[in-house]
Amino acid sequence: xxxxxxxxxxxxxxRENPVFRLVLGTxxxxxxxxxxxxxxGMGAAATFVLLCSNVVISLLRKLIPGKVxxxxxxxxxxxxxxxxxxxxxxxxxxxxxxxxxxxxLIVVNCIILGRAEAFAGKNSVGLAxxxxxGMGAxxxxxxxxxxxxxxxxxxxxxxxxxxxxxxxPIAIFVLPAGGFFVFGILIWLANRLSLRLEQNxxxxxxxxxxxxxxxxxxxxxxxxxxxxxx
Amino acid sequence: xxxxLLVSSxxxxxxxxxxxxxxxxxxIALSPALAASVWLFGLRALxxxxxxxxxxxxxxxxxxxxxxxxxxxxxxxxVVTGLLLAFNLPxxxxxxxAAFGSVVxxxxxxxxxxxxxxxxxxxxxxxxxxxxGSFPETMNNWVDPLKWLSDPLxxxxxxxxxxxxxxxxxxxxxxxxxxxxxxxxxxxxxGSLGETCVIALVLGGLYLVIRRIISPMIPxxxxxxxxxxxxxxxxxxxxxxxxxxxxLGAIFMATxxxxxxxxxxxxxxxAIGCGLLTVLIRLYxxxxxxxxxxxxxxxxxxxxxxxxVRPRPFGNKRGxxxxx
Numbered sequence: 001x002x003x004x005x006x007x008x009x010x011x012x013x014x015r016e017n018p019v020f021r022l023v024l025g026t027x028x029x030x031x032x033x034x035x036x037x038x039x040x041g042m043g044a045a046a047t048f049v050l051l052c053s054n055v056v057i058s059l060l061r062k063l064i065p066g067k068v069x070x071x072x073x074x075x076x077x078x079x080x081x082x083x084x085x086x087x088x089x090x091x092x093x094x095x096x097x098x099x100x101x102x103x104x105l106i107v108v109n110c111i112i113l114g115r116a117e118a119f120a121g122k123n124s125v126g127l128a129x130x131x132x133x134g135m136g137a138x139x140x141x142x143x144x145x146x147x148x149x150x151x152x153x154x155x156x157x158x159x160x161x162x163x164x165x166x167x168x169p170i171a172i173f174v175l176p177a178g179g180f181f182v183f184g185i186l187i188w189l190a191n192r193l194s195l196r197l198e199q200n201x202x203x204x205x206x207x208x209x210x211x212x213x214x215x216x217x218x219x220x221x222x223x224x225x226x227x228x229x230x
Numbered sequence: 231x232x233x234x235l236l237v238s239s240x241x242x243x244x245x246x247x248x249x250x251x252x253x254x255x256x257x258i259a260l261s262p263a264l265a266a267s268v269w270l271f272g273l274r275a276l277x278x279x280x281x282x283x284x285x286x287x288x289x290x291x292x293x294x295x296x297x298x299x300x301x302x303x304x305x306x307x308x309v310v311t312g313l314l315l316a317f318n319l320p321x322x323x324x325x326x327x328a329a330f331g332s333v334v335x336x337x338x339x340x341x342x343x344x345x346x347x348x349x350x351x352x353x354x355x356x357x358x359x360x361x362x363g364s365f366p367e368t369m370n371n372w373v374d375p376l377k378w379l380s381d382p383l384x385x386x387x388x389x390x391x392x393x394x395x396x397x398x399x400x401x402x403x404x405x406x407x408x409x410x411x412x413x414x415x416x417x418x419x420x421g422s423l424g425e426t427c428v429i430a431l432v433l434g435g436l437y438l439v440i441r442r443i444i445s446p447m448i449p450x451x452x453x454x455x456x457x458x459x460x461x462x463x464x465x466x467x468x469x470x471x472x473x474x475x476x477x478l479g480a481i482f483m484a485t486x487x488x489x490x491x492x493x494x495x496x497x498x499x500x501a502i503g504c505g506l507l508t509v510l511i512r513l514y515x516x517x518x519x520x521x522x523x524x525x526x527x528x529x530x531x532x533x534x535x536x537x538x539v540r541p542r543p544f545g546n547k548r549g550x551x552x553x554x
Contacts, residue, residue: 168326170330170364170365171363171364171365171366172360172363172364173364177360177363178363181338
């Protein structure tokens with residue numbers, strides 16, 4: 001059981017990372033990641049909305065009729081987005097300025113509606129909360145990594161601190177074209193990494209089962225033959 | 231008996247020419263402009279060109295190596311890309327920025343899409359546009375031609391030379407300004423290394439046409455469109471076709487095999503599109519010159535143009551979909 005909770009949380013980090021693996025929420029991803037700080041702000045705001053809406057939708061899942069579930073989800077999400085927007089405006093005006101229109105647009109962020117539809121509407125409250133946290137963490141991490149790379153290469157700073165002239169700033173990285181380029185490279189890396197993790201997992205499973213135990217070559221191939229044949 | 235009646239699909243006759251020969255001819259065609267750039271802008275121009283070519287070759291070699299693909303550095307296409315990129319840069323650009331542009335051109339625009347023939351836009355132009363987006367100050371730092379003669383070796387070190395406006399920038403600032411056409415022919419103006427000397431570029435273009443490396447269709451229609459459009463819109467057509475990157479772009483970059491349409495009507499549409507976009511950007515856009523963006527946009531549209539002008543097989547009805 002423990003494993004199940006951990007899996008629900010951790011799948012959002014890499015294996016089903018909403019940005020790099022599911023390629024959802026691309027619009028805010030490309031628009032706000034000109035600096036690492038903006039990525040952190042956007043990620044935190046979206047994570048809050050995602051966690052709260054997942055919990056509420058999971059609680060209401062037996063009350064909401066199937067035919068009107070999408071409008072109902074959106075009402076819940078819009079409520080929490082409004083809360084976040086007001087809080088950020090009041091306490092973090094600089095973040096509010098940097099994120100601009102993308103903060104209220106969390107309402108239509110497809111990661112949040114996607115998790116409500118795919119997970120929270122079908123699972124218990126605890127799992128839905130973990131799913132929201134995991135997906136939010138994955139989204140935030142992705143935005144910080146992308147914002148960090150673009151800020152470091154394009155502006156010569158890290159979270160607003162000068163990097164001491166380590167890299168001469170190459171402005172194209174903070175322009176949209178550079179955003180697409182960094183996005184593509186990171187998707188490639190994430191795909192490679194999670195493919196390798198999956199292969200390792202199947203290998204371990206196979207080695208543990210009778211399939212490999214019965215094979216005389218098991219000692220030599222470490223289950224590699226089985227994954228290749230797949 | 232069965233050997234004498236061998237059945238194979240076309241082509242049946244091969245002219246014996248390969249990529250390397252074509253690229254060698256292009257390099258020969260570029261050499262008058264190369265000589266002109268050294269004459270006009272000094273040894274600093276030669277340094278920029280050497281750095282661009284060397285880093286393009288290194289990037290080509292290393293990326294083929296890393297991707298474990300057959301080595302293609304010997305086909306000389308990287309030399310052409312490096313030279314064309316250098317021709318699009320000002321003489322004062324820091325050398326590491328020139329090298330960065332070369333690496334972007336080869337790795338991002340060419341090898342990441344599969345190498346020569348698979349690139350969907352002209353690599354040298356991508357390098358130039360990325361540099362323009364990245365380093366707007368150094369990319370717009372023009373020097374007057376022949377200024378280096380007063381200090382033949384000293385100019386190698388100085389990067390922040392006095393910048394002078396290009397004719398297009400002068401016209402953009404003040405549309406009534408009169409510019410003499412004669413100095414433009416010989417390249418006596420501020421501008422990128424290889425774009426200024428019109429005579430050298432036209433010589434190279436004639437060589438390519440005589441050697442049948444390129445068809446004159448694209449350059450002639452492209453330059454003609456710019457001439458007619460600027461004339462119709464009330465600008466000075468002669469100055470417009472002799473300045474900016476038009477000659478260099480129309481002769482050497484718009485004619486890149488991989489990124490322009492194959493058949494004649496496709497080339498016509500493509501060249502007219504290039505001309506129209508160039509004039510629109512020059513006269514109404516915020517940039518003084520629009521050649522590189524015009525060519526890149528038409529590169530991207532090339533697959534769509536080819537779909538429209540696909541030849542109708544004999545006997546098929548017009549408008550009927552061709553069986554795939």
